Amino acid sequence: MNPTLLQTLLRNLVRRRSNHGFLSLLIQPHFNSSSFNHTHFFISTNSIGLKPFVTNQFSSSFSSKTIRGNNSDDFDKDEFDQTISDDDNYNGEEVGVKDEFFIRDVEIVMRILLDFRSNCKEARDKLEQCGVVVVTSNLVGEVLSRVRNDWEAAFTFFVWAGKQTGYSHSLRAYHSMIAILGKMRKFDTAWSLIREMKSLVTPQTLVIMMRKYCAVHDVGKAMSTFYALKRFKFEIGIEEFHGLLSALCRYKNVENAEQLLICNENTFPLDTKSFNIVLNGWCNVLANLRESNRFWRDMARRGIKRDVISYSSIISCYSKARRINDVLKLFSEMKESGITPDRKVYNAVIYALAKGMLFKEAINLMKNMEENSVVPNAVTYNSLIKGLCRNRRTNEARIHFDAMLQRGLYPSIHTCHILFGCLSSGEHVFELLESMKKNACCHPTNDTYVLLIKKFCEWRQHENVFKLWSKIVEDGLSPDRSSYTAMAHGLFWNGKVEEGFKYYKEMKEKGFLPERKTDEIFQAWLSGRKTEELCTLEQKNDKLDSGLSRKKKTNRFGRDLSQ
Structure with a gap:
């Protein structure tokens, strides 16, 4: 059989099985699974009137709030991130003025967690002994933010802090910890915290869990959590339904979200906002033009405005x-339909023009935008700067960057990432990196460091790679999976295999699941190294045996008696 045809058949088979599993979840009125036992929160679909699917052959449509675009070439991450925060920073206290005592306490805690991150018991004992630290909501929020990629360190600190006199965890602290646990797939522990929260639990608490299940594509448990709203005596209305659709779409489960939308129109009437959530999933999360176009037409067919x-x-x-x-x-x-373009629409059109190298037209549209009282933002400039940088028109890119600053617009993290692509020396890279640290609006993130690690690896500037790695912790960040992967791959392909393996090993020790490609290259290297060591050992043994044999055949004067 043709290999390509075989692969196609296998993909279709997997897709059908996946759909069947999702369908069966909604069809069974008393769905049960041993894997759900730890929650004890399952509510059947019939209890809230959700209807089963009768077929997966249908089309559908979309309107209001949007979801994060996961496309690697997304022109507008800032534009499409407004409804859902990636760190799940939910309602709670904002960190206020950071006085010297607060900074001191944070540094003490962080030093303990970093020094003893491989031994939770010892870290807990050291925290008990530190004495001087005053635990507050701000302190807990700051520390959890810094160790969000190390769930064991975060949980050790969280449990310790909760036992301190005069302090009790806020809703924000619980949500932050639950988000960290969910990100690392420690769902049992997250549910134990939810049970501990009791009256503090809000619908948003369960939304966090829904998102984390959707992030690992466990649609069944995401829906089980949705039904758990009833168990906690919360109303399940259209807003909660939108939350489920958003969580599904945000993590690329768009087909499941569309099925859920269409097959439950009697319970949750079809409206523009519901369709917009799914449309945005096809358009900006998956960037699937064919499905987006189908869904767009179906929106009109169903009479959705x-x-x-x-x-x-x-x-x-x-x-x-x-x-x-x-x-x-x-x-x-759109304009003929009487719909006034907003900034997002203008930005999308300007992006298309800039990407098509029609810079004059893009600049004219920006002027037209202002004439219509729509003020350009950093995203607008991002599109121009990115297009100019890609076409090696660095001077023009800098002119527009300066214009943005003159307007009082602070560059976003995305803008700075674009500018890094224009730079051609390590000196300029570190200059921009330092200027980012002075700007609260675009402080370096893990993504910044991943981008720069890859850049320096391409330039084969290994000293700068290690320099960047040390700066991650200095900037109050903790390396995540992407950071470790960038280091391991970059060093490996630059011939620094031993160093790359060190980061690969550390990544696994911290509980991060390596990508399949990462596993393959290092397992192949380990296998080759073991084979090489075995061959070397055999050669040494052969030489030793040969020497012993030769020694036996010589007289006391060293003359070979075998001749």
């Missing part, structure tokens, strides 16, 4: 596909 959010999503999808004519056609259609 399109709004400015609907148009911004579909236009952004065509923009990423470099379909400039279609972008301009949709832009005109």
